[in-house]
Amino acid sequence: MEETKNTSGTSLLVPSVQELAKQNLSTVPQRYIQPQHQEQMVLISQQPNLEIPVIDMQRLLSQESGNSELDKLHLACQEWGFFQLINHGVSPSLVEKVKLEIKEFFNLPMSEKKRFWQSPEHMEGFGQAFVASEDQKLDWADIFFVTVLPKQLRMAHLIPHLPLSFRINYYPPCPQPEKVIGLTPHSDGVGLTILLQVSEEEGLQVRKDDMWILVKPLPNSFIVNIGNMLEIISNGTYRSVEHRAIVNSERERISIATFHTSKHDGVLGPAPSLITEETPPQFQRIELKKFLTNLFARKLDGKSYLDTLRL
Numbered sequence: 001m002e003e004t005k006n007t008s009g010t011s012l013l014v015p016s017v018q019e020l021a022k023q024n025l026s027t028v029p030q031r032y033i034q035p036q037h038q039e040q041m042v043l044i045s046q047q048p049n050l051e052i053p054v055i056d057m058q059r060l061l062s063q064e065s066g067n068s069e070l071d072k073l074h075l076a077c078q079e080w081g082f083f084q085l086i087n088h089g090v091s092p093s094l095v096e097k098v099k100l101e102i103k104e105f106f107n108l109p110m111s112e113k114k115r116f117w118q119s120p121e122h123m124e125g126f127g128q129a130f131v132a133s134e135d136q137k138l139d140w141a142d143i144f145f146v147t148v149l150p151k152q153l154r155m156a157h158l159i160p161h162l163p164l165s166f167r168i169n170y171y172p173p174c175p176q177p178e179k180v181i182g183l184t185p186h187s188d189g190v191g192l193t194i195l196l197q198v199s200e201e202e203g204l205q206v207r208k209d210d211m212w213i214l215v216k217p218l219p220n221s222f223i224v225n226i227g228n229m230l231e232i233i234s235n236g237t238y239r240s241v242e243h244r245a246i247v248n249s250e251r252e253r254i255s256i257a258t259f260h261t262s263k264h265d266g267v268l269g270p271a272p273s274l275i276t277e278e279t280p281p282q283f284q285r286i287e288l289k290k291f292l293t294n295l296f297a298r299k300l301d302g303k304s305y306l307d308t309l310r311l
């Protein structure tokens with residue numbers, strides 16, 4: 001059998017932002033200063049009432065005639081690339097337990113967290129992702145990233161200690177929130193992302209045309225978004241939309257993103273059934289392993305990675 005290799009790559013090692021924030025600095029170190037993102041903030045306020053669509057899972061599954069939820073879902077994936085999923089069937093008590101455990105996990109002392117830190121060889125664990133060079137600007141956040149499935153790709157030193165499975169984003173408060181970015185604007189590389197906001201704090205913004213729309217999470221909901229892979233497979237019908245996370249000066253913010261991909265041994269490309277003379281392929285075909293290796297070798301930069309695959 002061919003050896004299965006984890007394709008999540010390496011990332012240069014960076015300091016913990018959570019620890020940095022504990023020092024009560026009045027200004028942020030240069031490496032985190034990225035005021036260009038502030039310029040785009042202006043765009044938000046113009047349309048304060050625009051919100052990402054809401055999809056009701058129970059309605060989606062119901063057999064009622066005239067059920068329009070599927071049309072709503074289709075439209076959400078085409079026009080927004082994002083929606084909030086309500087009535088998803090996951091028990092609220094389980095979700096609360098996960099939130100609590102995640103908070104405790106990030107509050108472990110550094111001496112313990114060190115055991116789960118990234119290494120020069122591998123980006124899984126605590127640290128940051130997509131750090132490709134020493135002089136690259138950094139996000140105001142720590143992440144904890146881990147591959148959960150398939151089982152043979154799990155990193156043995158991380159999984160047994162984990163509360164559950166995924167990438168966790170931890171954004172500490174920042175003395176100069178308008179000068180940094182919590183998570184650089186990007187579209188997700190994967191197929192589908194399911195995101196749970198752990199704390200009440202808002203901070204996720206989704207690009208809609210030329211605006212950044214703030215997501216206001218509904219109680220007991222998940223935020224779902226289309227990633228690059230689904231955009232490719234749907235030949236551009238469904239869109240992986242840029243989003244980013246901002247931070248504030250008062251409170252920390254935590255989110256959990258679970259990234260879903262297709263099998264790592266396949267080839268990624270537009271679904272043949274969607275290719276016609278009128279709708280020629282918009283993206284190259286590429287081995288999934290190669291797609292992922294290339295993805296993690298770059299810094300985050302909007303939709304630039306997907307653009308490299310456009311025909």
Ligand SMILES: O=C(O)CCC(=O)C(=O)O
Pocket residue numbers: 167169183188195203204243244245254255257
């Ligand atoms: O923190 C958030 O709300 C966004 C997280 C995100 O976009 C990601 O992890 O890819």
Ligand SMILES: [Fe+2]
Pocket residue numbers: 186187188193243
């Ligand atoms: Fe994302």
